[in-house]
Amino acid sequence: MAVITLTTDFGTRDTYVAEMKAAILSITRDVHVVDITHEVAPHDILEGALALEAAAPRFPTATIHVAVVDPGVGTARRGLAVASGDQVFIGPDNGLFTPFLGGAPWRAFELRAEQFRAAGVSRTFHGRDVFAPAAAHVARGLEPGRLGPVVTDPVLLVWPRARVTEGRVGGAVVHVDRFGNLVTSIDGDTIASLGSGVTVRVGGRILPLVQTYGELARGSAGALVGSRNRLEIAVNAGSAATMLGARRGSPVVVSRVSSPAARPARRRS
Secondary structure: OEEEEEEEOOOOOOOHHHHHHHHHHHHOOOEEEEEEEOOOOOOOHHHHHHHHHHHHHHOOOOOEEEEEOOOOOOOOOOEEEEEEOOEEEEEEOOOOOHHHOOOOOEEEEEOOOHHHOOOOOOOOOHHHHHHHHHHHHHHOOOOHHHHOOEEOOOOOOOOOOOEEEOOEEEEEEEEEOOOOOEEEEEEHHHHHHOOOOEEEEEOOEEEEEOOOHHHOOOOOEEEEEOOOOEEEEEEOOEOHHHHHOOOOOOEEEEEEOOOOOOOOOOOOO
């Protein structure tokens, strides 16, 4: 059975997500539809891209990911299908798929073929009328290349990276999760390259690097490498964002702790 995931900024109060699922099921019922999240902040393309980066690699081969964070809906922005690695991503060409347009081989196609979309396309709801039908047809075995012409220049976001110098890594907060944890642009492999004995500076505070939330005393702040293999700042049973007054873009610096220089031995006179 094919798998289609949905990632949007629609929330769940309105009928938008249900309408997208209806569009898929009207074309094929032999599909398993999974909600990644519908709580991306409205119009926040970077947050949507980060959600896909975290979740998509966990899904099986040939999963189709529909993502709709689309402030440009109805404008000249393109609809896009990206075949990257062993998965397919469908949505607006606005940078949402930046994490999958780098290392792994990829092909991209503009969604132009009218036979693979709704008979009537709303100018304000391409998620239901363009992207969901395209995903359903791919789930039925359609090659993504039949959706439209090749795209060689998909839109790319300026992706948050860490800056590495000897004994020091500079980065920034890229996401604040619902617990108030600060997810950063610094990956776990970079932290490991510094060796043991590092400290993390954020919001004017110097924090220890720990392995688990439970190593911190209740109400205390610290840093750890989280499940996304990104450095996180956390407070045990509290909000790091609130305690440290930090948000997306706040600078984070990781430094190797220098051991005191050895004193030269005294000569006997």
